[in-house]
Structures are given as C-alpha cells and as structure tokens.
Amino acid sequence: MGTSSLARSVALLTLLCLLLTCHGKLSTKFYAKSCPGVAAIVRSVTAQAVAKEPRMGASIIRLFFHDCFVNGCDASILLDDTPTFTGEKNAGANVNSVRGYEVIDAIKTQVEAACKATVSCADIVALASRDAVNLLGGPTWNVQLGRTDSRTASQSAANANLPGPGSSAASLVAAFAAKGLSARDMTALSGAHTVGRARCVFFRGRIYGEPNINATFAAVRQQTCPQTGGDGNLAPFDDQTPDAFDNAYYANLVARRGLLHSDQELFNGGTQDALVRKYSGNGRMFANDFAKAMVKMGGLAPAAGTPTEVRLNCRKVN
Template sequence: MVKSINFLLLLSLLAFAPLCHCKKKIGGYLYPQFYDGSCPRAQEIVQSIVAKAVAKEPRMAASLLRLHFHDCFVKGCDASVLLDSSGTIISEKRSNPNRDSARGFEVIDEIKSALEKECPHTVSCADILALAARDSTVLTGGPSWGVPLGRRDSLGASISGSNNNIPAPNNTFQTILTKFKLKGLDIVDLVALSGSHTIGNSRCTSFRQRLYNQTGNGKADFTLDQVYAAELRTRCPRSGGDQNLFVLDFVTPIKFDNFYYKNLLANKGLLSSDEILLTKNKVSADLVKQYAENNDIFFEQFAKSMVKMGNITPLTGSRGEIRKNCRRINK
C-alpha cells in the first residue's frame, strides 16, 4: 500500500515537472519568451520602429539606451521616466538629469501605438524601453542579448529619486559606485555600462568645469588632454552655450565599440565621470585597460550588465499595470 502511494506520488510529480521547466526564467519572473504566446511579433515591431528612428537620426540610439538607464535607476525598471506630470504625479522628465536632455519619448509612443494595435493591453512600456535599448545597441554595431521580459508599468513617478539616484557627470568615483551598489550592481557593471558612452552626445554644461575650474583653482582638469581641452573650449565657453552638444566618443561617435575606453587611456574622456574610471580606482582602471584591449570582452560584459540592470526591482504579477499610453497611468 505504501509503495503504491509513493508510486502515485512520483507519477503526479512527473506530470507537473514539464510545467515547471517549460521556459527559462531569469531574475525570478522575467524571461525572454514572455510574449511568445500573447504577442509573437512584439520584438519584431519594436526593432522595426527603432531601426527607422535610428536611420533617420543616429543620435536616437544613445537617447533610447539612456532612457532605459534613467528609468531603472529611479524606482526600478518600471517606465516611471515616461510619465508626464498629471494630477499628483510630478514627471521625472523635469529632474536635473532629464530636463532638456532626456529624449526619444516620441519613438516610444510610436512603438506603443503599434503594439496596442497588434495586441492591445499586453506589452508594457517598461519592456519597450528594455527592448529599445538592446535594439539601439545592436543597430549601432554593439552586442545583442536576450532581453528578459514581463515587467509591468508603475503607477507613479519619483522626481526626487531621479535627482538623487542617477549618477551625475560631476559625482566622485565613490558616489557613483555607491549609487550602482544601491541598485545591486558592482564595479564591473559600472565600468561596462559606462561604455555606452561610446555613442551619443553630452552638453557643454555637463563638463564645463573640467575646462576652466575643475578643483576651484581656476585651472583645467590636469587629467584632460590639453590639446583636446583647447578644442572643446572653442564651443564650450566659460558662460553661455550650455546646450551645445559634443560627441562622447570623438573617434567613432555613432558606432558602438571600445574606442570609449581607448579615449580614456589617451586622457580624452569627455566627462569627469568617464575619466575617473581610469584615475581614481585600480580595479576600474584595470577594467578600462582590458576593455580597451579586447572589444569582445567588453561586448560580453556589457550584455551581461544590461540584463542585470534590467532586472532592478521590476513590477511583476499583479503589481503595477500595462499602460495603454506610456505617458499616463490608466484611468
């Protein structure tokens, strides 16, 4: 009798076993096949619209990548960065890191509109951001990775979180590392994800102090190549020109590669937050040298770190919602 009960128990466990292993889950709840049944063309639609936007304006790739980063570092990867101000919600778009610089919202709107037509109320804005970041990387020559999916969208925003949690160009190395560690990321993730600065632009106001008064002594940052600094000063004066744009990687500004790290080794990193990866910490400096020497190692780690960042406290299950419009919560 006992043997027959045990046999029946074993049969019942085996019957349910395939249900437990049918899809590889990453980070507990997120997995790349999340929409395979509910919206099979989701990734294809995102990629198509991102490709069109980047072909029209190459800078858009960096903008979309940055949106995902600025989303995840606030309340987790929940599309809070996309919300406009309304009612009690104060938009993160008004924060210091985002004001006059965060962009690409219209591309996300276009993707969301297309997905709502294809499979209404199914694909979250948070997942759109994660997919658009991956596609932007690939379209500019960078690595690809399977994007874990299944995030849901937040019901609010945090302008204070946006102001305080996102690393700033003038933060010290330790402050930046602490901000990464508070999100479950480490020094390897910091150096690898900083490599996204191989594409995109920065404003004069983000690095002006390096050109004129880095330490309060009225002199340029000594870790910045002085010929390069003189060139930057021609379009970034002591006052005025705050919004003037400069490429972050002057060698291959619209190609995703490891020249960002090679530029750091030549003392030609644009932002203070870039150059301190080489000058303020031996572990990070060794990683900069490794990625400068080997593009494949950089690409492999960048992909791993992007998946890790994309797993920062996502809303899953019944938490949050699937917004119909990425700019506002559902009514």
C-alpha cells in the same frame, strides 16, 4: 459556473492584471503566445528612428538606464506630470537631456494595434535599448520580459538616484552597488558613452579646470563650449567614432580624453584603471560584459507591493 459568471470572472482577472503586478519571473518567452511579433515591431520602429538620426540610438539606451535606476525598470520615466505627482522628466539629470519619448510612443502605438493591452511600456524600452545598441554596431542579447508599468513617478526619486556628471569613482561604485550592480557592471555600463552627446554645461568644468585632461582635446572642446554661454552646445562623448558602439570610449579614457568628470574618474589612478585598460584593448570583452550588465540592470524591479499595470498609453496611467 454559468457562462456569464465565467465571462465576468475573466474580465475581472484581466482588469486586475492591468492594474496590479500579475507578472512573475521575467522570461525571454513571456510574449511568445500573447504577442509573438512584439520584438519585430520594436526593432523595426527603432531601426527607422536610428537610421533617421543615429544619435537617437544613444538616447534610447540612456532612457533605459535612467528608467531602471529610479525604482526599477517600470517605465516611470515616461509618465507626464499630473496634478497628483511631479514625475521624472524634469529631474536634473533628465530635463533638456533625456530624449526618445516619441520613439517609444510610436512603438507602443504599433504594439497596441497588434496586441491590445498586453505589452508593457517598460518591456518596450528594454527591447528598444537592446536594438539601439545592436543597430549602432554593438552586441545583442536575449531580453528578459514580463515587466509592468508604474502608476506614479517621482522627480525627487530621480534626483536622488541618478548619478551626476560630476560624480567621483567612489560615488559611482556606491550608487551602482545600491542597485545590486558591481563595480565591473558600472564600468561596463559606462561604456554606453561610446555613443551620444553631452551638453556643454555638463563638461565645462572639466575642460577648463581639470588637470587630468589631454590639452589638445580640451582645446577642441573649448571651441564650442565657451566659459560663459553656450550651455546647450553638444559634443560627442567619443569624437573618434561618435555613432559607433565600440570600445573607443575606453581608449579615450586611457588617453585622458574623457568628456565628463565622471567618465575620466574610471581611469584616474583608481580601482577601475585595470579594467578600463582591458576594455580599451579588447572590444569583445567589453561587449560581452556590457550585454551581461544590461540584462542584470534590466532585472531591477519596483519595490514589492508597488501598484503597477500594463499602460495603454506610455505617458499616462490607465
């Protein structure tokens, strides 16, 4: 084969890998040769964002969850709407709620400068979520890498797959089981609500109408979440240590201080009560289980045959 033919073949292979799923099994060393500095770049930008606004850490963690639960961890949540599809950003669980897109953009810009057309947006979100947890005082883990980015997104898929704040324990278990995640995984991953905030519209029904709630806690929340109006007013999931990734979320559930209906469902006379009690008294157990569950969730992949690529801009297809 001549030099020119070889060059054309290499160029074609590179293009195909940008447009199709050329990545196989995920690996912690996927970018060891092609982009060895990617983890340091992601952590640096994430650390700056969290230092500026600790709440952003929770937002990035949530971004990862909301991405993975809709057709796998493929960065579909990052895509802006186009004339050919309505994406996930304006789905019920995401609109005026999911944040952190600009942080991912900032990371991607630096990564592209260092390693052009190499690192997927999906892998950036996976790394950033790990770093966000750790920067807020939580555990760390080795992130499996080698994901590719979807070429489309679906608002209807997001609406169908993302659990809502009014979910029952049974529906939560079923939703996670549909993704290959156990009830224990679900309860551990719910512990991400040890950081972050929720809008009044999502917990109003609980603080005014549910009996399994601490009266003092309800009264405090009612001060900033009236029965009418104030839908966007924020309250911390954990008002004890709102920006620390710890096991206080579970202690709050035992004390009937869960902010969302779906939170308190984990400790309401059901199958997860015993595990919630264990986590409330054993932060190390929670941290270990959370890290394992994040790795497991991070392995959720798009359906076989789904066209993917390594996006050059996380907001749009190449």
